[in-house]
Amino acid sequence: MISFALKYSKAFIGAVIGFAAFTAPFATVTSAASPDAAAARPEPSSSSAAAAVFQRFQQLLRNPSDLAKARAYAINHIREVDQKQATLMTLHLENAQLAYLPKLKKQLMDDAIQQELSASVLEIEYNLDSMIKMVKNAKTRALLQEVKSKGYQLWSSEGVYYPVMHYSGYKQFRSYVNKDIAVYIDLKAAEYDQPSFSDGALLLPWDQLLERALAYESFAKQYPKSSRAEAIRRHPLFSRIFFGSSNTPVYDYSQETNKTVISPDVRNAYEKAVAKGPKDSELLSKIGRLLTLLDQTNNEFTPEIERFLEQSVNG
Template sequence: MNRKGKDTQLAIHSRYARKKVARPLTAAVLAAVMLGTGVALPSSLLQGAYAASSTTTSAKQAVSANTAQRSYNLFLQRLQKPSTLGLARATLVNRIKQFDSYRATIAVLQLENAYMKHMDYASNLIYKESIQDALLRNYKANMTINQAAATLTNKADREALQQLGAMGYGLETSEGVFYPIIDYPAFSTFYNYIHGDIIDYINIMAAEVKAPTSYDAGIVISPTELLKRGLATEAFLNRYPVSNRRTAVEDNYRLMKFYIFYGSDNTPLFDPQTQEIDPLFEAGYRKSLNSYSAQQIKNSRLLTDLSDLLKLVDQNGGKGTDAVEQFLKQRVSDLS
């Protein structure tokens, strides 16, 4: 029953589209494709695909549209280099009110894309041996990146970490290595201006930043929280058949399913020697299932599979028998 743990990186692919949007289809689709590739969008395309429709041509509206366009262009310009990434984020924070919700959503996605694009540069700033050694000595749990930088006595190392903080990255550690992460909780400042699917996506990502699911090949959140995260990804996929971040959430869903039904290398659901189900996982899962109605369980594939698994485990003496193995292969192993 033991399964090798898998580390699945969330990939960002796909296009951003919405149903019932009254916009020129060709321009909207082209803009979405360009967004996915990280190409800066021309002003003419943005105006055609994303500008708010209007039946008036007043000077006030024209000035407002021009102001928004200039702000957007400045934001895009500052996204291109790591050295101005922090300025790009500040630009978006300060000027997002100028944008309609569609362009605001696109801008937030482009900001996330930029953080991914510049991740190698950010990683190189912190992977210096002297910085890693100093952080191992000085880092305390839940330190911000700027707090960690303040503990470094070497000026060059301190400035490197401060630069990482200025760019807007967060700090994480696992297995004795410190690395940059996207500070998804900070994206909540954009919630009043962007579309619901991206808000839900950011909430999924932010939960992982605030409390990582696994650490050193072990699951370090409670079984109830693990199941909650799996259900959040399932709900997203059910709610948004089309979303620019659907592929990323699908990847997350597969990983959550693996953790829920198999555990991880250091915290397997079934003991590799005795094949007995882990009592903490079992208790947490049963507690969670008891909080849902029969209809709610029926409406969720994740809850249905988990409920059926625990019934089968009961029938097999609380162990991962061949029957349980076959069940997991049929319901979970494909991770679909």
């Protein structure tokens, strides 16, 4: 039982994720979305002109070295295409950025580059633009400029600097795309703006973490045919709700009782969510069944609780 946090936290170490807190508890996805994107978007160019813009964007996107040009082209010309084309441009840009991210991360993992980045942060406020001006090595500066121009941001975890998707930058596309993707952008941008976990520790209260998971669940339910629905359904936040992270586990060992028990803060957040959240939520239904089992074990993490989590969450 003592090794619970180590056993389950390994699956969740990786890119930092999170959502910004929503203003209303357990808000549905519709409340997070803006007015209908189609009603707000400007009139596109003629169909032939729009097709030419779309084709040019796709040509640029085919070559990874032109990713910065493709992104800049999308920013400058997305208003000239129709809603379907704008949606595809936005999704294809995200796909291309995600595909290029591992290569950029590998380049940044160079020991000399990491040392220079660490040294520059000691002298300035941690900011990508400031770091570009501060670093002295031309290779490092060019790499940081590539991070920026291709639409990424630089984050740090446990002293290591790495690129991440800059989803707040996608907000400039949201008035041109289909409504499901506009909502998707809202969720991903909020996740970028205020991560829920960093360095293996929870950065937000558990009730806010549950709100974010419920917003994801609402998106997948409201837009089941969206091209991003499956990615949302498989989001690791759903597992973190039940297992926590390496430095903020859901269950912890108590030396007083010699038992591994659920954190009181987590239990309180569970109970509040079940009482006030949407009654048709599959996530809250699982939490409700878990609370019933915990009542029977006096909040102790037992083999029965472990089996339930394996079957209901990891199954």
